[in-house]
Amino acid sequence: MRLPAILEPAVDKAGELAILTGQAFVGLVRPPYEGREWLRQMEQIGVRSLGVASITTIFTGMVLALQTAYSLPTLGIKYYIGTVVGKSLTRELGPVLVALIVGGRIGAGMTAELGTMKVTEQIDALRSMAADPVKKLVVPKLVATLVMLPCLTILGDALGILGGLVIAVFQLNLSAGLYVNDVLSALTLDDVMSGIGKSFFFAYFIAIIGCYHGLTSRGGADGVGRATTNTVVLASIMVLVSDFFLTKLFYLLP
Numbered sequence: 310m311r312l313p314a315i316l317e318p319a320v321d322k323a324g325e326l327a328i329l330t331g332q333a334f335v336g337l338v339r340p341p342y343e344g345r346e347w348l349r350q351m352e353q354i355g356v357r358s359l360g361v362a363s364i365t366t367i368f369t370g371m372v373l374a375l376q377t378a379y380s381l382p383t384l385g386i387k388y389y390i391g392t393v394v395g396k397s398l399t400r401e402l403g404p405v406l407v408a409l410i411v412g413g414r415i416g417a418g419m420t421a422e423l424g425t426m427k428v429t430e431q432i433d434a435l436r437s438m439a440a441d442p443v444k445k446l447v448v449p450k451l452v453a454t455l456v457m458l459p460c461l462t463i464l465g466d467a468l469g470i471l472g473g474l475v476i477a478v479f480q481l482n483l484s485a486g487l488y489v490n491d492v493l494s495a496l497t498l499d500d501v502m503s504g505i506g507k508s509f510f511f512a513y514f515i516a517i518i519g520c521y522h523g524l525t526s527r528g529g530a531d532g533v534g535r536a537t538t539n540t541v542v543l544a545s546i547m548v549l550v551s552d553f554f555l556t557k558l559f560y561l562l563p
Contacts, residue, residue, distance in 0.1 A: 322521075329443070329521050330513075333451050336444035346449040353418075354450070355457025358411045359464070365410045366465035369402055370394055370472030378481050390481065391491030394473035396500055401556070403466040404504040408511035408548045411461055413541045416519035419450055420540040423523025424533035432524070442524070451516040458512035459505050466504065503559045510555060514547040 377393045423446060426432050432442045470492055477483040522536040522543075 325525075326517060326521055329447070329524070330517055332443045333447050333517070333520075336441060336448045337452065339444070343445070343449055346445075347452050350449045350453035351457050354415045354453045355460060358414060358457075358461060361414060362407050362411050362461045362465050363468050365406050366398070366403060366469040367472040369406055370398060370469030371476045373397055373402070373469075374473040374476040375480065378476075388483070388487070389491060389495075390473060390477050390483065391470075391488045392495035395470055395492040395496045398469040398473075399466050399496060399500045399504045401504070401552070403469055404462045404507045404511060405548060405552055407462045407465045408458065408508065408515065409545055411458065412511065412515040412544050412548060415454065416515045416540045416544045417537045419516065419519030420523040420526070420537045421533060423520060424526030424536050427524060427526045428529055428533060447516075447520045447524070450520055451513070454512040454516040455509060458515070459508040462504060462508040466501075499559075503556075506559065507552060507555050510551055511548050514551065515544045518544045518547065 373394050374390050377390055423432075426446070432446075435442045435445060474485060474488050477488040478485050519540045522540045526532050526536040528535075
């Protein structure tokens with residue numbers, strides 16, 4: 310049975326992404342290993358994203374604390390600010406916001422880099438020298454994203470909780486000890502691992518989509534620009550859609 314015409318491009322793209330994923334993971338386990346390039350990509354993707362991830366999560370924690378305290382004052386909820394901020398950040402807001410903000414930056418960068426190499430025929434030159442472009446170019450970016458995005462998520466969760474502490478102490482006149490004890494008593498290992506587990510899936514989507522659009526760019530500078538835009542849009546959609554299903558999955562797990 311033939312697919313509806315409107316679905317054919319989406320199915321074709323899903324198939325191409327699956328093929329690229331298979332090639333990337335085969336290249337990942339097959340020696341030689343590009344350890345130095347992996348480290349360089351980790352610095353490029355992770356260390357250089359610290360600023361934007363930190364600012365995003367700190368102010369998210371601060372806003373979350375303020376909104377919670379001011380929206381439900383009659384329930385005495387301000388004494389449980391730590392619970393709300395801690396659970397919201399570690400399970401949902403931390404992984405999703407870091408993936409959206411950092412993912413937009415690194416996904417666009419991957420597409421622009423690989424797209425420029427594609428339209429200037431540098432990737433064809435690699436193939437002519439019997440080098441595998443996927444192993445040389447895609448695998449280091451995938452590995453670096455899979456390692457660094459969960460690290461940024463953990464750091465973002467901590468900074469967001471710290472931002473909530475600042476608001477609780479200086480704006481809501483709560484003691485730091487009360488806030489910290491509330492966070493520690495409310496958070497469980499499942500909460501933390503749920504957010505970290507999501508970040509691995511988000512990292513995969515961001516890296517593979519960014520590399521795919523870069524490798525399939527065509528049409529010169531204008532084509533690279535379109536590919537970069539498509540990466541940011543599709544990666545953001547995949548993060549938000551997958552977050553829903555991952556949330557259901559993690560709550561169903563024992």
